[in-house]
Amino acid sequence: MTQSNNQSTSRRDFLKVTTATAVGTGILSTLGSTAHVHASGDDTIKVGLVGCGGRGTGAASQALSTKGNVKLEAMADAFKDRMDSSLSNLQKQFSGRPERVDVAEDKMFVGFDAYQKLLDSGVDVVILATPPGFRPIHFEAAVNKGVHIFMEKPVATDVTGVKKVLEAAKKAKEKKLAVGVGLQRHHQAPYIETIQRLKDGAIGDITSMRCYWNSGGVWEPRLAREDAKSEMEYQMRNWYYYNWLCGDHINEQHIHNIDVCNWLKDDFPVKAYGMGGRQVRTDKKYGEIYDHFAVEFVYADDTRMYSQCRHIRNCWNSVTEHAQGTKGSCDISGAKYETTGGYKWKYRGKKTNPYQVEHDDLFAAIYNGTPYNEAEYGAKSTMTSILGRLATYSGKPVTWDEAMASEVSLMPSDFSWEGTPVTVPDENGFYPIPTPGVSEVLKKA
Amino acid sequence: MLSVCRHSLSMQGKFTFLAAILFSVSMVSAEEAKTEKEMKPYTEKILNTDVTFDMVPIPGGEYMMGSPASEKNHEKDEGPQIKVKIEPFWMGKHEVTWNEYDIWSFNLDIQRRKLLRGKFDEKEKAADAVTRPTKPYTDMTFDMGHDGYPAICMTQLAAKTYCKWLSEKTGHYYRLPTEAEWEYACRAGTKTAYSFGDNAANLDDYAWHYANCNDSYQKVGQKKPNPWGLYDIHGNVSEWVLDQYIPDAYKKWSGKGTLKFPVNVPTTLYPRVARGGSWDDEPEALRSANRIASSADWKIQDPQIPQSIWYHTDAIMVGFRVVRPLTVPTAEERKKYGLDPAIPADEGR
Numbered sequence: 001m002t003q004s005n006n007q008s009t010s011r012r013d014f015l016k017v018t019t020a021t022a023v024g025t026g027i028l029s030t031l032g033s034t035a036h037v038h039a040s041g042d043d044t045i046k047v048g049l050v051g052c053g054g055r056g057t058g059a060a061s062q063a064l065s066t067k068g069n070v071k072l073e074a075m076a077d078a079f080k081d082r083m084d085s086s087l088s089n090l091q092k093q094f095s096g097r098p099e100r101v102d103v104a105e106d107k108m109f110v111g112f113d114a115y116q117k118l119l120d121s122g123v124d125v126v127i128l129a130t131p132p133g134f135r136p137i138h139f140e141a142a143v144n145k146g147v148h149i150f151m152e153k154p155v156a157t158d159v160t161g162v163k164k165v166l167e168a169a170k171k172a173k174e175k176k177l178a179v180g181v182g183l184q185r186h187h188q189a190p191y192i193e194t195i196q197r198l199k200d201g202a203i204g205d206i207t208s209m210r211c212y213w214n215s216g217g218v219w220e221p222r223l224a225r226e227d228a229k230s231e232m233e234y235q236m237r238n239w240y241y242y243n244w245l246c247g248d249h250i251n252e253q254h255i256h257n258i259d260v261c262n263w264l265k266d267d268f269p270v271k272a273y274g275m276g277g278r279q280v281r282t283d284k285k286y287g288e289i290y291d292h293f294a295v296e297f298v299y300a301d302d303t304r305m306y307s308q309c310r311h312i313r314n315c316w317n318s319v320t321e322h323a324q325g326t327k328g329s330c331d332i333s334g335a336k337y338e339t340t341g342g343y344k345w346k347y348r349g350k351k352t353n354p355y356q357v358e359h360d361d362l363f364a365a366i367y368n369g370t371p372y373n374e375a376e377y378g379a380k381s382t383m384t385s386i387l388g389r390l391a392t393y394s395g396k397p398v399t400w401d402e403a404m405a406s407e408v409s410l411m412p413s414d415f416s417w418e419g420t421p422v423t424v425p426d427e428n429g430f431y432p433i434p435t436p437g438v439s440e441v442l443k444k445a
Numbered sequence: 446m447l448s449v450c451r452h453s454l455s456m457q458g459k460f461t462f463l464a465a466i467l468f469s470v471s472m473v474s475a476e477e478a479k480t481e482k483e484m485k486p487y488t489e490k491i492l493n494t495d496v497t498f499d500m501v502p503i504p505g506g507e508y509m510m511g512s513p514a515s516e517k518n519h520e521k522d523e524g525p526q527i528k529v530k531i532e533p534f535w536m537g538k539h540e541v542t543w544n545e546y547d548i549w550s551f552n553l554d555i556q557r558r559k560l561l562r563g564k565f566d567e568k569e570k571a572a573d574a575v576t577r578p579t580k581p582y583t584d585m586t587f588d589m590g591h592d593g594y595p596a597i598c599m600t601q602l603a604a605k606t607y608c609k610w611l612s613e614k615t616g617h618y619y620r621l622p623t624e625a626e627w628e629y630a631c632r633a634g635t636k637t638a639y640s641f642g643d644n645a646a647n648l649d650d651y652a653w654h655y656a657n658c659n660d661s662y663q664k665v666g667q668k669k670p671n672p673w674g675l676y677d678i679h680g681n682v683s684e685w686v687l688d689q690y691i692p693d694a695y696k697k698w699s700g701k702g703t704l705k706f707p708v709n710v711p712t713t714l715y716p717r718v719a720r721g722g723s724w725d726d727e728p729e730a731l732r733s734a735n736r737i738a739s740s741a742d743w744k745i746q747d748p749q750i751p752q753s754i755w756y757h758t759d760a761i762m763v764g765f766r767v768v769r770p771l772t773v774p775t776a777e778e779r780k781k782y783g784l785d786p787a788i789p790a791d792e793g794r
Contacts, residue, residue: 054749061750089750184748215584216551253582313551317584317591333588334660346660355748 045366048074048123048147050115050138052086055152056129059182060086061093062356063127063150064100066363071100074107074121076114078130078236083108112415119145125366128152131239132247132382133411136161139375140168146175148366150359152182154255154382155375157247160409162383169375176371180362181378183259187361188354190335190347195264202345203325203337206264209305211257211321213249217311221285230417231424241287244410244422248289250276250392251385254309258297258388259381260321260332261305268380269297269305271399274392278433280312288423288431295388307388395436406442476617481505481533481771486674489615492572493554493563496544498537500769501674503630505533507703510628511695512734516638522692523734528703531629536622537766539595539665539676540684541607543586546596549610550578550603550755571613576788578603578755587761593664595682595764601717601739603755604685604765605786611767620784622768623708624688624736627720630768631733633673638732640671640678645728652680652731658724662762675766679731682764683719687783690716690738710783715740723762739763754789 045068049060052075064070072090077083087103094100109117115138119126128138128151135155142149149172156162172179185191198206221238228234239245246252262268276293278286291312297305320333328339335347365372383400391398412419425431434441475487484502491497511526512519548554555573558565578599585598599607601621608619622630637643641651648654651671653663658680666676678684689711691697698704711717716738722731729735739760746758757763779785 054751057750058748062748086750093750213584215582216547216580218582219579313556314547314553317586318588319584320588353745355746 043069045070045125045363046073046123047071048076048118048121048126049086050076050118050126050128051130051134051152052077052083053129056127057086057089058355059127059129059150059152059359060090062359063125063363064090064094065356066359068363068367070125070363071102073102073104074109074118074123075103076109076118078110078112078114080110083110116141119147123147125150125363131236131245132252133157133161133239133245136164136168139165143168143172143175143177146177148178148362149375150180150182150362151375151378153259153378154247154251154385155181155378156382157244157251157386158408158410159383159386159403159406160411162379162386163404165375165379165382169373169379172375173371173373176369178362178365178372179375180358180372181374182358183256183374183378183381184354184358185256185260186263186374187357189349189352191260191332193347193349194330194332194335194337195260197337197345198264198323198325198330198332199266202328203323203330203339204327206303206323206325208303208324209261209264209322210324211254211261211305211307212318213254213257213309214315214317215253215311215319216313216317217281217291218249218253221287225285225429231421232412232417232419235287235421238285238287241285241289242421242423243288244412246289247382247386248293248389249311250290250293250295250307250309250389251382254293254307254388255381255385257309257319257321257333258305258307258384259377261297261307261323262377262381262384264323264332265299265303265305267299268384269387269400270300271298271397272296272384272387272391273298273397274388275395275436276392277436284425284429284431288433290392290434293388293392295392297384297388390441393434393436393439394441395439398442402442408442408444476500478771484533484535484771486538487535489617491545491548491554491611492569492614493558493561494548496548498541498545499539500535501538503531503534503536503626503673503768505531506629506634507531508629508632508634509636510625510707510734512638512732516732516734517643518638518729518732520735522736523695525695525699527695527698527707529625529629529707530703530705531626532706532770532772534622534626534768534770536630536675536768538670538674540682540764540766541596541604542665543591543594543596546599546607547591549575549607550599551580552577554614568614568616572610575610575613576606577610578606579753581753581756583758585756589661589761590664595662595665595677597662597682597762597764598757598760599685599763599765600753600755600757601685601687601711602786602788605687605784606788607765608767609786617769618773619767619769621685621687621765623706623782624686624718624720625704625707626768627684627686627766628733630673630675631671631678631721633671633675635672635733638734640733641669648679648728648731652677652722653724654680654722654726654728654731655724656728660724662724662764678721678766679733680722680726681724682721683723683726683737683762684721685763685765686718686720687711688718689713690718690736692738706782708782710781719763725762 090101125148132154155165223237235242274295276290281291292310295307323330330337475485478484486501507530509526510529512523611619670676689709719737743757743760
């Protein structure tokens with residue numbers, strides 16, 4: 001990056017002036033003397049993107065739209081074509097500020113180990129946005145490297161992964177690394193105010209919660225079997241339909257709603273009962289995931305969270321969260337509640353883009369050196385989703401502790417295009433589907 | 446005479462000939478009208494589904510587009526008024542509902558055809574070949590209701606592509622109205638602020654708007670229609686039209702006599718025009734002349750890059766209504782007026 005203006009002063013100068021007036025951009029004025037920023041020699045924050053799909057590219061764009069002096073310097077993906085189109089989209093997006101997207105050819109890394117090469121290339125912040133199965137590995141490596149992290153939700157697809165993230169989260173705290181997790185409702189003004197009001201007792205004590213992610217499903221498989229060079233490539237391109245990569249839709253999507261209930265409850269469930277299956281989306285191209293789940297989560301005080309998620313077209317859809325209290329009920333997602341006394345409240349404040357705000361908050365914390373770590377609740381909400389999946393697949397109640405004691409890993413042992421995923425199709429192309437009452441989910445096969 | 450025909454005409458020709466005889470004794474069905482006089486309301490059934498929708502005839506004519514400066518809540522972009530000549534067309538009696546829209550967006554017709562071993566003819570083949578949107582990541586009804594409720598949150602491109610699919614599916618040419626056609630149909634011969642007069646106090650009889658809708662769109666067709674039989678033309682959801690939003694479009698058009706088929710062919714993604722106001726609007730936005738400009742903010746919560754070409758995440762007040770011109774445009778006209786959807790080449794990355 002060319003240092004053509006006084007915004008790009010050296011890190012030393014940068015620290016000196018921060019107690020006085022702003023340095024060009026607003027956020028810099030808030031930098032405190034305890035700032036623990038980044039390793040680079042000036043005030044520029046160098047960002048690396050791992051996972052260059054639509055969401056990763058979006059997250060990079062939001063990171064680059066924060067107020068500070070941020071630039072994208074490195075990219076990594078398993079697939080080169082994804083990375084190339086991501087870069088060209090970002091260049092388009094920042095055509096007015098081209099200095100923000102400054103990725104040299106030798107800072108573009110392809111393959112399963114691309115993330116490590118990116119971390120070794122010297123970035124200050126890494127965005128982890130691959131399919132969620134890789135997140136624990138990438139997060140652990142990023143913490144070990146000592147960089148700040150934004151990672152998309154969910155943060156794992158199996159219990160082993162959750163445990164890895166929780167371990168690394170502790171380490172990140174010790175190292176004073178800032179960690180943001182893409183559960184953006186925590187940064188969405190209507191949610192923040194509604195949850196606060198509920199915690200302040202607006203509808204009395206919370207007696208139960210309901211939440212839904214019922215929709216028509218997501219993208220169709222992108223790669224046909226006959227076009228895949230290997231089983232590994234086939235599953236990676238169609239990652240939503242394979243559990244080691246996605247964790248099923250209760251994990252990949254419904255985590256948002258489950259997490260809101262956990263947030264309100266300030267706790268995580270101790271047990272889950274679930275039912276679900278593959279009713280409509282049965283073609284072999286849809287891999288191994290279910291198309292519907294209904295899960296009852298139990299918290300330690302016996303409060304229940306009733307959760308549904310569905311991927312079936314032309315049914316009742318809803319992506320919402322609700323709470324019932326002793327003195328009223330609340331549509332949390334609608335940011336409104338009504339008391340039994342007839343009082344009605346609705347959020348009328350400002351609405352901002354939570355995907356931007358989550359990055360604004362993270363980068364402000366990085367500049368300010370303020371403690372910032374969303375990894376633990378991100379991991380535990382991920383675990384809640386996984387718990388729901390385990391209860392549903394097995395058809396039996398599963399406790400948090402039982403699940404956490406499990407050593408079952410969904411991850412392949414060999415990360416290469418020749419490697420074999422844990423589940424593979426039969427001679428007709430169909431995958432083994434978990435069967436309630438039959439499938440063991442906590443024991444290794 | 447028929448025996449002569451049997452020798453001289455092909456089977457297809459014979460059919461045409463017989464059809465001509467039938468037409469000549471006024472057996473023409475409402476949806477096959479060839480002249481303005483023959484245009485009648487009709488119900489179209491979407492093949493391989495149980496879903497139907499109603500079309501009402503809009504007579505050709507001339508009117509003054511826009512509002513006079515004297516109109517209460519008149520805005521600068523509504524003037525000066527211009528004289529426009531409109532060719533006859535049919536217009537959807539209702540806003541397009543989720544029941545109709547989801548057939549296309551979720552392949553419900555294909556699913557049903559496969560399940561029930563339905564007919565797979567040339568029309569179906571052509572309809573299947575029309576691009577369909579990627580599935581939305583989330584629920585696009587926003588839990589406000591599905592069956593009987595207006596479809597919302599689609600981009601203008603999605604609305605245009607739906608029309609293309611519907612055309613293939615039905616064999617009748619459907620498209621979005623131009624801004625001029627929309628206002629003409631909405632006014633239905635009136636010159637007042639609303640098609641029922643100037644008094645916004647009467648709005649509750651005709652429209653869903655912010656004060657009476659309980660924070661949600663409503664099932665279509667529950668209020669009184671306008672004089673030409675169009676329901677929810679004011680309120681409920683704003684409706685996409687074909688035009689680019691140009692604030693001083695009328696100024697540029699004025700002084701050019703009576704305009705025939707005025708349309709601002711889009712050249713940029715934003716802003717484009719929606720009309721009619723919505724459940725989320727104050728009464729003044731529901732006036733016949735009011736113009737709504739789309740913006741990038743309508744997609745602000747789409748966290749992907751590139752953002753979806755099919756969905757808005759924050760336009761829960763926008764839907765659309767289809768029209769069917771009596772005279773089907775030629776390929777040249779479709780190109781000239783930007784009537785066809787233009788899907789970006791890099792879609793689907």
